[in-house]
Amino acid sequence: MFSLFIYEYEHEYGEDRFGMVGRFVDPFQENVLLNVACSNCQSSAMIIAERNVVNTNLDGSPCYQIVLVCPQCHSSDEFSVNQGKEGIISKTKHSHIQIIDTMIGN
Protein backbone atom coordinates (compact mmCIF):
# COMPACT_ATOMS: atom_id res chain seq x y z
CA MET A 1 0.00 0.00 0.00
CA PHE A 2 2.77 2.39 0.90
CA SER A 3 4.75 1.96 -2.31
CA LEU A 4 1.53 2.22 -4.30
CA PHE A 5 0.82 5.54 -2.58
CA ILE A 6 4.29 6.84 -3.47
CA TYR A 7 3.88 5.70 -7.04
CA GLU A 8 0.54 7.43 -7.40
CA TYR A 9 1.82 10.56 -5.74
CA GLU A 10 4.84 10.79 -8.03
CA HIS A 11 2.70 9.97 -11.01
CA GLU A 12 0.29 12.76 -10.17
CA TYR A 13 2.69 15.44 -8.97
CA GLY A 14 5.95 14.47 -10.65
CA GLU A 15 7.98 14.97 -7.51
CA ASP A 16 11.19 13.29 -6.53
CA ARG A 17 10.69 10.82 -3.68
CA PHE A 18 13.56 12.21 -1.63
CA GLY A 19 12.78 15.82 -2.48
CA MET A 20 9.58 17.62 -1.76
CA VAL A 21 7.14 14.87 -0.96
CA GLY A 22 3.82 16.10 0.31
CA ARG A 23 2.23 19.50 0.62
CA PHE A 24 4.81 21.06 2.91
CA VAL A 25 7.76 22.43 0.93
CA ASP A 26 10.52 23.41 3.30
CA PRO A 27 13.04 26.06 2.25
CA PHE A 28 15.88 24.69 4.36
CA GLN A 29 18.34 23.79 1.63
CA GLU A 30 22.13 23.58 1.81
CA ASN A 31 24.10 26.85 1.73
CA VAL A 32 21.06 28.88 2.79
CA LEU A 33 21.71 31.55 5.43
CA LEU A 34 19.41 31.31 8.43
CA ASN A 35 18.86 34.24 10.81
CA VAL A 36 19.38 32.20 13.96
CA ALA A 37 21.90 33.22 16.61
CA CYS A 38 24.99 31.14 17.20
CA SER A 39 25.05 29.63 20.72
CA ASN A 40 28.82 30.08 20.91
CA CYS A 41 29.60 33.59 19.62
CA GLN A 42 27.87 36.85 18.68
CA SER A 43 26.98 35.81 15.15
CA SER A 44 23.31 36.38 14.34
CA ALA A 45 23.17 34.01 11.38
CA MET A 46 24.22 30.47 10.58
CA ILE A 47 24.60 28.58 7.31
CA ILE A 48 22.91 25.29 6.47
CA ALA A 49 25.82 22.91 5.91
CA GLU A 50 24.02 19.59 5.61
CA ARG A 51 20.56 18.28 4.93
CA ASN A 52 20.24 14.60 5.74
CA VAL A 53 17.23 12.31 5.45
CA VAL A 54 16.90 10.62 8.84
CA ASN A 55 13.85 8.43 8.31
CA THR A 56 10.35 8.36 6.88
CA ASN A 57 7.42 9.41 9.05
CA LEU A 58 4.21 7.42 9.36
CA ASP A 59 2.50 9.97 7.10
CA GLY A 60 5.06 9.23 4.36
CA SER A 61 6.99 12.49 4.68
CA PRO A 62 10.79 12.33 5.02
CA CYS A 63 12.30 13.56 8.30
CA TYR A 64 15.38 15.71 7.72
CA GLN A 65 18.26 16.61 10.01
CA ILE A 66 19.49 20.09 9.15
CA VAL A 67 23.06 20.88 10.28
CA LEU A 68 23.95 24.53 10.81
CA VAL A 69 27.47 25.93 10.90
CA CYS A 70 28.44 29.35 12.23
CA PRO A 71 30.39 31.32 9.61
CA GLN A 72 32.38 33.09 12.36
CA CYS A 73 33.41 30.48 14.93
CA HIS A 74 32.50 27.32 12.94
CA SER A 75 30.57 25.77 15.80
CA SER A 76 27.59 23.71 14.69
CA ASP A 77 23.97 23.30 15.69
CA GLU A 78 21.14 21.27 14.25
CA PHE A 79 17.38 20.95 14.01
CA SER A 80 14.82 18.68 12.36
CA VAL A 81 12.29 19.29 9.61
CA ASN A 82 9.17 17.09 9.46
CA GLN A 83 9.95 15.81 12.94
CA GLY A 84 7.52 12.94 13.39
CA LYS A 85 5.01 14.61 11.09
CA GLU A 86 5.04 16.66 7.92
CA GLY A 87 5.48 20.40 8.55
CA ILE A 88 6.79 20.10 12.14
CA ILE A 89 10.08 21.94 12.66
CA SER A 90 12.07 21.42 15.86
CA LYS A 91 14.06 23.84 17.99
CA THR A 92 17.82 23.99 17.53
CA LYS A 93 19.66 21.40 19.61
CA HIS A 94 22.12 23.75 21.33
CA SER A 95 20.60 27.24 21.26
CA HIS A 96 16.99 25.98 21.76
CA ILE A 97 15.58 28.43 19.23
CA GLN A 98 12.34 27.57 17.45
CA ILE A 99 13.11 27.62 13.75
CA ILE A 100 10.55 29.25 11.47
CA ASP A 101 10.76 29.69 7.71
CA THR A 102 10.87 33.50 7.94
CA MET A 103 14.39 33.13 9.38
CA ILE A 104 15.67 32.42 5.88
CA GLY A 105 18.15 35.16 4.95
CA ASN A 106 19.44 36.35 1.63
Ligand SMILES: [Zn+2]
Ligand atom coordinates in the same frame (compact mmCIF):
# COMPACT_ATOMS: atom_id res chain seq x y z
ZN1 LIG B 1 29.56 31.33 16.24
